[in-house]
Amino acid sequence: MTTPELRTVQAWHEALNSGDADRVTALSRPNVEVGGPRGAGHGTGLLREWVSRANIRLEPRRVFQEADTMVVEQKAEWRSADTRQTTGSQTVASVFVVQENKIAKVLRYDDLASALRAANLDESHETRSA
Numbered sequence: 001m002t003t004p005e006l007r008t009v010q011a012w013h014e015a016l017n018s019g020d021a022d023r024v025t026a027l028s029r030p031n032v033e034v035g036g037p038r039g040a041g042h043g044t045g046l047l048r049e050w051v052s053r054a055n056i057r058l059e060p061r062r063v064f065q066e067a068d069t070m071v072v073e074q075k076a077e078w079r080s081a082d083t084r085q086t087t088g089s090q091t092v093a094s095v096f097v098v099q100e101n102k103i104a105k106v107l108r109y110d111d112l113a114s115a116l117r118a119a120n121l122d123e124s125h126e127t128r129s130a
Helices: 004-017 021-026 044-054 112-119
Strands: 028-036 039-042 056-066 069-079 086-099 102-109 126-129
Touching (some): 004 069, 004 086, 056 086, 056 112, 069 112
Antiparallel strands (some): 028 039, 086 102
């Protein structure tokens, strides 16, 4: 069963992976919390800047969900801005909070265990594997 929250997170990944900053921000709340290893901030301006600068592709793998909170394990690939060649990859995980079909929070963690702890979820919350 696909939930509205999962559909929103899937659409967000599709927009990010196509480099569509307008669509990523349209799928997000105006004061979206955005964070990763370098810290966190708020707003679609910050999100738009990150999408434009990061040159990242996030391929969803496993999904864990409880109500409006999701953890998505992802294969992350970074690409050169000039050549679009992959410059590195690793498995990461992101915590998403979806409110009214918009992303209210997206925080990236270096590993699944850290993301699950941050979201107060565990393996029993897994809803699907990619």
